[in-house]
Amino acid sequence: MARSVGESQLQRIIRDLHDSVMELCTEHRENGEPVTDDSTSLHKFCYKLEYLLQFDQKEKTTLLGFRKDYWEYFCDCLARTKGANDGIRFVKSIPELKTSLGKGRAFVRYSLVHQRLADTLQQCLMNQKLTSDWYYMRSPFLQPQQISDVVAQLYELNQVQFDLGSRGLDLDSAWPTFARRSLGLGSSRRRHGNRPAVALVLAVWPALLPVSPPGNNTVTGDNPGDDLATHRMTKRYILPL
Numbered sequence: 001m002a003r004s005v006g007e008s009q010l011q012r013i014i015r016d017l018h019d020s021v022m023e024l025c026t027e028h029r030e031n032g033e034p035v036t037d038d039s040t041s042l043h044k045f046c047y048k049l050e051y052l053l054q055f056d057q058k059e060k061t062t063l064l065g066f067r068k069d070y071w072e073y074f075c076d077c078l079a080r081t082k083g084a085n086d087g088i089r090f091v092k093s094i095p096e097l098k099t100s101l102g103k104g105r106a107f108v109r110y111s112l113v114h115q116r117l118a119d120t121l122q123q124c125l126m127n128q129k130l131t132s133d134w135y136y137m138r139s140p141f142l143q144p145q146q147i148s149d150v151v152a153q154l155y156e157l158n159q160v161q162f163d164l165g166s167r168g169l170d171l172d173s174a175w176p177t178f179a180r181r182s183l184g185l186g187s188s189r190r191r192h193g194n195r196p197a198v199a200l201v202l203a204v205w206p207a208l209l210p211v212s213p214p215g216n217n218t219v220t221g222d223n224p225g226d227d228l229a230t231h232r233m234t235k236r237y238i239l240p241l
Helices: 002-031 040-054 070-078 086-092 100-113 117-125 128-134 144-159 185-192
Strands: 198-210 228-240
Touching: 002 040, 002 144, 040 070, 040 100, 070 086, 070 100, 070 117, 070 128, 086 100, 100 117, 117 128, 117 144
Parallel strands: none
Antiparallel strands: 198 228
């Protein structure tokens, strides 16, 4: 009974993975932009794929007693394969990744960005001897029909572009749920357009300027109003919009 329940759940996860792949393809086609960590379809895809990568996995530990994960499985499969281990070397160069799980997530993201996920997984699954050393028989990676279904779905993602950050993320704890962005003047300019930052305007200020009557350089003081002429002057100001 437990076996049938597990198999039923596995089939549901594979269907969910297929649905998330179709959603990502549609999202990329309709938006015309690379998929980022803001995509809920990407979140769904990553969780479902990770479930399959860990399903019925044999428990292995390092010499220090830390549990191995699908990251080490990829390393074992690809370490000696020329041209296929670029992602492995890249992930190892990220100092903030401390756990096997975090490194595995970084490797999946690298493979999505470089459109290598399907090729990478297929290459690993072709080595059934090594795969059987990592997984029990209930794993979809030891079932030919399920292998075919999963890999075919992943090849659909080769037509999707991804823009996923590789550093400054806490992949050891969880998959990212939003895209990191830098805040600056660029975004403000896109919102408000290229309008000028300042404008010149004329402000008219009334002012009384004392002037001497023609031919006289002094003010008599008997009737100041007779000795003053009313003038208006203009003055420039720079005002921000």
